[in-house]
Amino acid sequence: MSTYSEHVLRQAPWSISKVGVLDLCMKQFLHKYIEKLKEGKKSGASRVGVVAHAILEDGLRTPNADLQSVLRTQAEEQQLSREELIEVSAKMSPIADFIKRIETFKTNNGVVEEFIEHKLALNERHESCSFFETKDEAGNITSKPLLRGVIDHAMRTSDDFLIVLDHKSGRKKDIGEHSTQFYAYMALATAAFPWLKGVQAGINYIGEPKVDWFPRFDNRPGAWTREEIVRIVFPWLQQYLNRTAVKLSQIEAGNVRPETGWQCLYCGFSSVCEKGQEELDRRARRKSAPNL
Numbered sequence: 425m426s427t428y429s430e431h432v433l434r435q436a437p438w439s440i441s442k443v444g445v446l447d448l449c450m451k452q453f454l455h456k457y458i459e460k461l462k463e464g465k466k467s468g469a470s471r472v473g474v475v476a477h478a479i480l481e482d483g484l485r486t487p488n489a490d491l492q493s494v495l496r497t498q499a500e501e502q503q504l505s506r507e508e509l510i511e512v513s514a515k516m517s518p519i520a521d522f523i524k525r526i527e528t529f530k531t532n533n534g535v536v537e538e539f540i541e542h543k544l545a546l547n548e549r550h551e552s553c554s555f556f557e558t559k560d561e562a563g564n565i566t567s568k569p570l571l572r573g574v575i576d577h578a579m580r581t582s583d584d585f586l587i588v589l590d591h592k593s594g595r596k597k598d599i600g601e602h603s604t605q606f607y608a609y610m611a612l613a614t615a616a617f618p619w620l621k622g623v624q625a626g627i628n629y630i631g632e633p634k635v636d637w638f639p640r641f642d643n644r645p646g647a648w649t650r651e652e653i654v655r656i657v658f659p660w661l662q663q664y665l666n667r668t669a670v671k672l673s674q675i676e677a678g679n680v681r682p683e684t685g686w687q688c689l690y691c692g693f694s695s696v697c698e699k700g701q702e703e704l705d706r707r708a709r710r711k712s713a714p715n716l
Contacts (some may be wrong), residue, residue: 428548428570431672432665437545437557437569440608446668449683450645450675453701455693456633463692470652470690471502476519476593476630479578483523484540515593518631533543534582542578544612545569550658552615560619571661573612577628585647586613588625591633596629599636604664606638607657614653 432438435457446453455461474683475498482494490698495516499509530538546554548570558567564670577589577610588609594662606625613623624647626637674680682704 427662429666429669431669433474435672436571438665439572446671448687450671450680450692451682451697452691454680464695465479470502472508473593476515478590480519481541515630535579536582537580539578542575545572545615546612546615546617550615551563573608575609584619584621586620586623588623589628591628593630599638602627607660609686610648610653611657611661614650620650622649
């Protein structure tokens with residue numbers, strides 16, 4: 425018998441960002457994940473982050489890549505404004521510096537395998553599975569992921585530990601605010617890699633001179649062992665996903681309300697959300713008002 429709520433299983437697959445949308449606004453969750461409406465143009469901050477990530481990804485895959493060419497291509501695809509292009513351009517030197525530093529890091533830490541933008545998934549039994557739902561010839565579901573994630577950058581060391589890095593282009597936060605993301609990565613990696621002895625995760629804030637490392641559960645530095653992940657993180661995952669059942673049941677019952685605030689700046693559904701558009705208009709008026 426599954427340890428996960430039927431509400432949770434019906435809305436699988438999950439990701440940390442998907443849970444985050446549900447936490448912020450049930451209406452946005454409805455439009456994005458159930459109705460699957462097409463999103464409108466996102467905020468400038470989102471576009472800048474997408475371009476910065478794409479440039480860094482290309483540089484990590486191909487250390488001698490022409491990053492300026494990648495910037496031009498991405499700027500056109502994301503339709504960056506002049507101000508946004510300037511913002512991304514300011515990140516080019518730090519991106520190049522990180523790519524250079526990571527080569528030294530790999531040598532010093534005996535990295536034998538690298539994973540870039542790597543897709544991982546696990547099922548409700550906490551076993552590794554296909555990233556996408558699979559069906560047999562009769563149309564019956566043969567595999568359905570419960571949790572999915574895309575790891576920005578991971579490195580396997582010669583002693584079978586995994587170093588997981590997430591790249592951020594926004595403001596720096598306390599490392600504890602990223603705990604749910606790291607727990608998910610640790611669970612996914614443990615399910616996916618039988619050889620894995622432990623995971624050390626961290627944030628690379630683009631422009632920062634060093635990685636911000638995520639501590640162990642006992643607040644000491646270092647890697648989480650496989651046994652610790654199985655003992656601590658997998659039970660956490662069950663509780664984390666099952667708590668969404670209350671809101672999911674409200675959505676399924678048609679009791680959906682918009683929850684406005686700063687999250688409206690990052691929502692692509694303002695055209696179908698009157699309250700959300702009102703919030704954006706209010707913020708725009710406040711931003712344009714003269715200072716006295």
